[in-house]
Amino acid sequence: MKIVDVCAFYTPTGGGVRTYIDRKLVALAGRGHEIVVIAPGEEDREEQRGPNARVRWLRSPRFPLDRSYRYFADREALHAMLDEEDADVVEVSSPWRSASMVADWRTRSGSRARLSLIAHADPLSAYAYRWFGNVASTQVIDRAFDWYWRHLRRLDAQFDHIVSASDSLTQRLRDGGLRKVMTDPMGVEPGQFSPRLRDADLRRKMLALCGLGEDALLLIGVGRHAPEKRWAMVAQAAAIAGTHAPVGLLIIGGGGRQRRVIDAIGDNPHVRLLDPIRERGALARLMASADALIHGCEAETFCFVAAEAIASGLTLIAPDRGGAADLARANDGALYASSDAQAAADAILRVGETIAAQGAGRPDRPVRTMDDHFDALLALYGDGLPTPMRRLESGR
Numbered sequence: 174m175k176i177v178d179v180c181a182f183y184t185p186t187g188g189g190v191r192t193y194i195d196r197k198l199v200a201l202a203g204r205g206h207e208i209v210v211i212a213p214g215e216e217d218r219e220e221q222r223g224p225n226a227r228v229r230w231l232r233s234p235r236f237p238l239d240r241s242y243r244y245f246a247d248r249e250a251l252h253a254m255l256d257e258e259d260a261d262v263v264e265v266s267s268p269w270r271s272a273s274m275v276a277d278w279r280t281r282s283g284s285r286a287r288l289s290l291i292a293h294a295d296p297l298s299a300y301a302y303r304w305f306g307n308v309a310s311t312q313v314i315d316r317a318f319d320w321y322w323r324h325l326r327r328l329d330a331q332f333d334h335i336v337s338a339s340d341s342l343t344q345r346l347r348d349g350g351l352r353k354v355m356t357d358p359m360g361v362e363p364g365q366f367s368p369r370l371r372d373a374d375l376r377r378k379m380l381a382l383c384g385l386g387e388d389a390l391l392l393i394g395v396g397r398h399a400p401e402k403r404w405a406m407v408a409q410a411a412a413i414a415g416t417h418a419p420v421g422l423l424i425i426g427g428g429g430r431q432r433r434v435i436d437a438i439g440d441n442p443h444v445r446l447l448d449p450i451r452e453r454g455a456l457a458r459l460m461a462s463a464d465a466l467i468h469g470c471e472a473e474t475f476c477f478v479a480a481e482a483i484a485s486g487l488t489l490i491a492p493d494r495g496g497a498a499d500l501a502r503a504n505d506g507a508l509y510a511s512s513d514a515q516a517a518a519d520a521i522l523r524v525g526e527t528i529a530a531q532g533a534g535r536p537d538r539p540v541r542t543m544d545d546h547f548d549a550l551l552a553l554y555g556d557g558l559p560t561p562m563r564r565l566e567s568g569r
Contacts, residue, residue, distance in 0.1 A: 174206045174207070174261045174262065174551070174554065174555075175206065175207040175208075175209070175258070175259070175260045175261050175262075176201060176206060176207070176208050176209070176260060176261065176262045176263075176264065176554070177208075177209045177210075177211060177255065177258050177260040177262070177263045177264070177286075178194065178197065178208070178209070178210045178211070178263075178264040178265075178266065178291075179211045179245075179251070179255075179263060179264065179265045179266070179271050179274075179275055180194055180210055180211070180212050180264075180265075180266045180267075180293075181212070181213060181242075181243075181244055181245060181265075181266060181267035181269070181270075181271045182242065182266055182267060182293055182294065183210060183212040183228075183266075184212070184241060184242055184243070186241055186427075188396060188397055188426075188477070188478075189475075189476075189477035189478065190266070190293055192362065192453075192477060193293075193359060193477065193543065194210055196362055196543045196544075197210075197543075197547060198210065198222045198223070198226040198228070199222075199223070199226070200543065200544050200547045201226070201547060201551075202222075202223055202224055202225040202226040204547075204551065205225075206225065206551070207225040207226075208225065208226050208227075209226075209227045209228075209229060209258055209260070210227070210228045210229070211229050211231060211251070211254055211255075211258075212228060212229070212230055212231070213230070213231055213232075213233030213242075213243035213244055213245050214230030214231060214232065214233060214243065215230070215232065215243075216230065216232050217230060217231060217232045218230050229254060231245065231247070231250055231251060231254065232247075232250075233245055233246055233247070234246050239399060241397070241428065244269075244270060244271075245270060245271045245274060246270075248274050248277070251271070251274050251275075251278070252274070252277075252278045252281065252282070255275070255278050255282070255284075256278075256282060259284075259286075260286050261286060261287070261554075262286060262287045262288075262289060262554050263275055263278075263279075263284075263286045263287070263288055263289070264288075264289045264290075264291050265288070265289070265290050265291065265332075266290075266291045266293040266294070267293070267294060268290065268292070268294065268296065268324075268325060268328065269296070272290055272328050272332075273328070275288060276288065276328065276331040276332065279331075287333045287334070287554065288331065288332040288333050288334075289332065289333060289334040289335075289336060289550075289553075289554070290328060290332045290334070290335045290336065291336045292335065292336060292337045292338060292342060292346075292474050293338075293474060294474065295342060295472050295473075295474050295495070296321070297314070297315070297318060297321065298401075298471060298472035298494070298495060299401045299472035300401075301314050301317075301318055301321075302314055302471075302472070303400070303401055303471075303472070303512075305317075306511075306512070315349070322349045322350065325346070325349060325350075325351060326349070326350050326351060329350075329351040329352055329353050329354075332353065333353070334353055334355065334553060335351055335353045335354040335355070336354075336355060336357050336550070336553075337354050337355065337356050337357070337474070338356070338357065338358055338359045338474045338475030338496060339356065339358065339473075339474060339475055339495070339496040339499045339500075340356055340499055341494070341495065341496070341498065341499050342474055342495075342496065343355070343356045355553070357546055357549045357550060357553075358475060358541050358546060359475045359477065359480075359543060359546045360480065360540065360541040360542040360543045360544070360545050360546045361477070361480045361481050361484045361540055361541070361542055361543065362453070362481075362542070362543055363542040363543065363544050365453055365454075365457050365481075365484075366457045366460065366461070366481045366484035366485045367457070367461065367484065367485065367486075367537070368461055368485055368486025368535035368536070368537050369461070369537070370457055370458045370460075370461035370462070370485070371461040371462050371486070371535060372458055372461070372462045373462075375458065375459065375462040376391060376462040376463070379391055379421070379423060379459070379462065379463070380421050382421075382423070382445055383421030383422070383423070383442065383443045383444070383445055384421075384442040384443055385419050385420075385421045385443060386419070388419060389418075389419035389420060389421050389443075390418065390419065390420045390421070390464050390465070390521070390524070390525040390528065391421050391423075391462075391463045391464045391465075392411060392420065392421065392422045392423070392463065392464065392465050392466070392467050392490075392521065393422070393423045393424075393425060393459070393460065393463040393465075393466055393467075394407055394422065394423070394424045394425065394426075394466065394467050394468065394469070395424075395425045395426060395456070395460075395466070395478045396425075396426045396468075396470070396478060397426050397427060397428040397449075398426055398427065398428035398430045398431045398434055399428060399430060400430065400433075401470050401472050402426075402469055402470045403469030403470060403492075403512060404424055404426075404433075404434045404437070404469060405433045405434050405436070405437035406437075406469055406512060406513075406514050406517065407422070407424070407467055407468075407469040407517065408422065408424065408434060408437040408438045408441070408444050409437050409514040410467070410514045410515075410517035410518040410521060411441075411443070411444055411467075411518070411521065412441050412443075412444065413514060413515060413518035414518040414519075414521040414522050414525075415441070415443055417522055418522060418525055419443075420443060420521060420525065421443050421444075421445075422443065422444045422445070422467070423444075423445050423446075423447055423463075424444070424445070424446050424447065425447045425448075425449065425450055425456075425459075426446075426447075426449055427448055427449045431446070434446065456481075457481075457485065460481060460482060460485040460487065461485040461486060461487075461535075463487060464487070464488070464524075464525075464528055465482075465487050465488040465489070465490055465521075465524050465528070466478065466479065466482035466487045466488075466489055466490065467490040467491075467517070467521065468489070468490065468491045468492065468497045469492065469517075470492070470495065470497065471492040471493070471494040471495040471497075471498070471511040471512070472495055473495045473496035473497045474495075474496050475496040476491075476495070476496040476497040476500060479491060479496070479497040479500045479501070480500055480540060480541075483500060483504045483506075483538055483540055484538065484540045486535030486536055486537065486538070487535075488505070488506060488507065488524050488527070488528065489501045489504060489506035489507070490506065490507045490509070490517070490520050490521060490524055491506055491507075491508060491509075492508070492509060492510070492511035492512070492517075493508040493509065493510060493511055494511050495511075504538065507520040507523055507524050508520065
């Protein structure tokens, strides 16, 4: 089978989507399929990523809301690439322009390729709910943005599959009138994250970086510095919790919008910013050596970093909406009211008390892997594999 993934969110400096795509190139080619990723780039070029695996970059402009990304602007050039590849299945990872372009391509070309929309993004949660959530309910916001729901329903009619990464997103899409939605959680890289990587000396060093001793609670947060990640709120929550108990927080990530985070940290010596950790083994060791992972974004469709934290034996502290919330509910995590620093601080303190009572032992939870996700996709596409589409249950 030949699969082309038109991935508007794939970038060399990206986070979860880059990790997902890099694994997909290996996993699908290793199962005997041909996989080609078409992504917006600085220039037209092609990379061979091993037998039967390629990335084709299409010269594209920068995305104005986040200049670390680009977007497909040349419909004819994208159509020409799809004509050349002549795939059995074409996946699209953005519900915006590229999805409409691909649907138009199939109509124009008469291709028999099956179309699959993979929900890597939830724009209403990332933007509209965040912008207007303090003055209106999600139901009111949805009515105001009915044009977007009409757009999604058109895509639902044009595509063969809508693949959602979490049950909560699936339910929202079905409530919005989409009929072809199914849940296939994305999972973690196999064999990468484990509580057995915990390093007491590394934990001491991280706490010392935060100006704290070994008796403190060590939190980490991982992700780019984008507004929807709410790192300023997370830093504020750690500071509030720190007035009641010793709490250290390391925020690992980068991006051009650090000013608000730096301002929120102020002169608090117990919260530190670290540059992104590109080496996956180093990130896995650091993650396993912390006590809990705190996440601030309620707009995640799956939340790779939350799944990685669970696989590392960490307690997950997450907002009460989105993919991170689904993972926390299934894995004994702590939830707090989204965007509420005081509620997040209360959750931090509850987790600290629980960890202190439990001692040093960490659960080694079986978790769903990306390869489970890919096997389910291939079964959906008609590969004949026995693995069914399945919901995320108890972290599996």
